[in-house]
Amino acid sequence: MELDFSRQLHYVWALLPEIILCVWGMGVLIAGVSGPAHRGEDHAVSEDPAFGTGSGLGWVSLVGLLIAAFFNGWLYTLDEVGRGAVVAVDDFRLFANWIFLGGAALSILISFTYVYRNRLQAGEFFSLILFATAGMMFMAGARDLMLLFLGLEVMSIAVYALTAFNRRDRRGAEAGLKYFLLGAFATGFFLYGIALVYGATGSTNIDTIAAVVSGGRAREGFLTLGIALMTIGFAFKVSAVPFHMWTPDVYEGAPAPVTAFMSVGVKAAAFVAFIRVFLVGFESVSDQWYPVLWWLAAITMVGANLMALSQTNVKRMLAYSSVAHAGYLLVAVAAGNETAAAGMLFYLLVYTVMNVGAFAVVIGVAHQGEERLQIEDYSGFGRKRPELAVFLTIFLLSLAGFPGTGGFMGKIYLLQGAAESNLWYLATILVLTTVASYYYYLRVAWYMWMRETTSEDQHDLVVTPLPMKAALIIAVAVVLYLGIFPSSMMEFARAGVEGLGALGGGLLGVHP
Amino acid sequence: MTLILEAIGYGGWALHALVWLPVLGMLLVLRSEEESAKHVAFWWSLGVFVLSLGLWWAFEPGWGGMQLASSTPWIPAWGVDYALGVDGISLFMVLLTTFTTPLAILGSYRYIGKRQRAFYALMLLLEAGVVGVFLATDVFLFYVFFELTLVPMYFIVGIWGGERRIYAAIKFFLYTAFGSLLMLVGILYLFMKAKTMLGVPTFALAELLQVPLSGTEQLWLFSAFALAFSIKVPLFPLHTWLPDAHVEAPTPGSVVLAAVLLKMGTYGFLRFLLPLFPVASQHPTVVSVMMVLAVIGIVYAAWVAAVQPDAKKLVAYTSVAHMGFVVLGIFALTLNGIQGGLVVMISHGLSTGALFLLLGMLYERRHTREIEAFGGVGRVAPLFATAFVITALASIGLPGTSGFVGEFLALLGTFETHPTIAIVASAGVIFAAYYMLPMVQKVFFNALEKPENREMEDLSGRELVILTPLVALMILVGWHPTPILERMEPSIEVVLERVEEAAAPVMEAEMLPGSETSHAPETAPTTSSETD
Structure with a gap:
């Protein structure tokens, strides 16, 4: 079917997955409010938290994601005519949507028991995840800065709320407030940047902006300032150094499943939008922003990896690791060619799976709560729960980019992108900081395998309910599969960025 | 077959x-x-x-x-x-x-x-x-x-x-x-x-x-x-x-x-x-740096090994010395040198592997690896001592063992192109005796003073099964290395041809700032051509 955006109805087709998610989210919300938990009835109905009170809403949310995923696949059959619409229906958006949907599904799978044990409001919790996912999908599909902003806000506000979701936890409240204040500030920058870009080019449509900018008809000063402000907004959302200050506190304070969700989803959405805006809209003035991104990438990789070295709290360590990964991904944005963009998509996919997987084990070790997050708490874990420890080791090796895992292939992909644009210094910084990262990833492994438990019953209360097991097995399978047979997914990612460039061309890449 | x-x-x-x-x-x-x-x-x-x-x-x-x-x-x-x-x-x-x-x-x-x-x-x-x-x-x-x-x-x-x-x-x-x-x-x-x-x-x-x-x-x-x-x-x-x-x-x-x-x-x-990278590999400065580092490794590791109280650490340092011979042989860029290097690799694998196994057996018996803790063990465990002595001699490079073939060829190959370095490295062979033999003497000979050593068991059947093939191969390679050498030679020739092919363009002016530390004869004439 061909999409004809002069007819309003066709917008509905183009946005069907997002619309489904929003409607589904509202349904889950209403069901949650009218459910037994809200009427003050006893919480414990079933022994198995996977099927206890509120968990029904989790399964319902998963079904919603599945339906959205189905229609996301259906969108491949639609043809986009022209690029004048507000929303893009291209492979780039659809690939990104798979990442968001997968990340959300895995996050929901690992949060069942957590929600139950900490007596969180399941309806609100799961519906917020659905709303946030819809926001991410809007961002990926935005061909207009206004829709991009809308998506950003839908996502951000849902995630702010999720961060402070556990009302009984002070650290969560603190993290939520911190995130909200700083995030609102960054959004302000971002919106102001959009306004300036509009002032400079007379349009908020990314393709029109590209045409005006490459035609030299944009007003120089406004444009530069606008790009600078938007860079700040994006840098905050992807948590690049020096805009990362909120990350460790928020990641540590937020409920662990939420941390998992936002460390993959928010980052992926911001990067996907980053690529579209900068490599399509502002490609012809890349000499202006390229040096900034080069330095952002460099200091993010160096700073985050150095700071991660001294962390003793595993959640904080993973927070800095997530900042470090933002640095690796920024290399792709700085390189700006098709290989780099495809590499970024591939890496975001792998990162989503391995990071959620790592958080799943962390939640397990933390007894489905927020205790026992220190690295010492992992002592002797390999002895007591070898299968979980093996999983975590695989995820950590993948995060470290070790051969045999998807993380390795992703890193090579990013490095190739950097190599194509001759960014050899950035590539070298990337590998050198990777060596540093080996230390803190392996430290968890050595506590697990090379130290004895501090007390006999140390890991007896570690539970991995059925949904979490499912998430872990899926994650390990994907990480290993992409590490050993990356080919088909690589082709798929490559197809996602073909024709992405301005006016339907390919991405040219940055040539410093 | x-x-x-x-x-x-x-x-x-x-x-x-x-x-x-x-x-x-x-x-x-x-x-x-x-x-x-x-x-x-x-x-x-x-x-x-x-x-x-x-x-x-x-x-x-x-x-x-x-x-x-x-x-x-x-x-x-x-x-x-x-x-x-x-x-x-x-x-x-x-x-x-x-x-x-x-x-x-x-x-x-x-x-x-x-x-x-x-x-x-x-x-x-x-x-x-x-x-x-x-x-x-x-x-x-x-x-x-x-x-x-x-x-x-x-x-x-x-x-x-x-x-x-x-x-x-x-x-x-x-x-x-x-x-x-x-x-x-x-x-x-x-x-x-x-x-x-x-x-x-x-x-x-x-x-x-x-x-x-x-x-x-x-x-x-x-x-x-x-x-x-x-x-x-x-x-x-x-x-x-x-x-x-x-x-x-x-x-x-x-x-x-x-x-x-x-x-x-x-x-x-x-x-x-x-x-x-054949051009860089035969650049005189590069070759000198690699060779000098290898020789320093040989001599330095020998001296450090000589003062180790821990037998395992001693053997660990001998690895540095032996691998130095390999690097030396390789960067001699001659057939003999590289062949020697490869034989040292094999020989070191056999002898050092065997030494670590033997030390492991000692440790299992006495739960210590301090050289001072032993003495006269050879009298209660003659088989153990025999195996150890042969292995140590192979490690030193005594003629008739695999170590000799490798080190001799490596040094010979080095001598063809870099005589000075070869002479210094030869001293390393003597040093090897200097650190290895006193250790053997202190552990297996000397007086049997400590009572713990009197009850030392000799090699068990399983241990004999482990050590026999290793020791046999050390001697076999030492006496009859030809089957190994003839199989290596064509492949080494391929590498050397590749290096020699690049010898003509190596003379580019940019590549040859003229290094005094080099003794490589093949790099002597410098014809300048356009640089990249």
């Missing part, structure tokens, strides 16, 4: 089986009972060794290129192939690996008490990785295997090691990873060059060899690759991880580390460094 091999189609599947059978064995070990894990691992790895023996006959001695080669696309978009092949250089490394692994496993029967299943699974995984390193003819695949060997070794040292095991494990890991990741950038650079030149992406070594590189590029890439391999060798001053890792590792870990893991570095020199 050849007929049997042909009948079963040996050449078609042997190399793949050598890489993947250990992986299969690993899974079997993981599924076996805790008590029987070691037997499964031993018999399985012995089977792999028997299988690998077929290579000796399947291998065509007169041919220097890759044999039994096969290649299947792995990641087509990047031009990565799953490509294996064997030549005269890798043949012996593969055999050494498959030979030492079962012996190391058999030698660990008493040493490894806890978590046996995991241990033997990791040993087999390590074997798969190392065999993969030696067989890969695709640079990407090589890199994957090269890195993959780190993980099992990290856990072997870290879980079953001595007191400071975690420190040693992480140091080993970070040092090696640091070098290999920089090499990865170099590999990608080569890949990009090849892609631009050939139009198609490829990581195949044979294709990458076609890429013309300017002198400056060669120097940079050479540095990146040489760093990775020199850490692995280890070349002075990058050797500091080695004594830690060796001393802390459990006996089988030390054996595999010494016998094969170090060889991955010198193998990398021969397989990648010289052929890929």
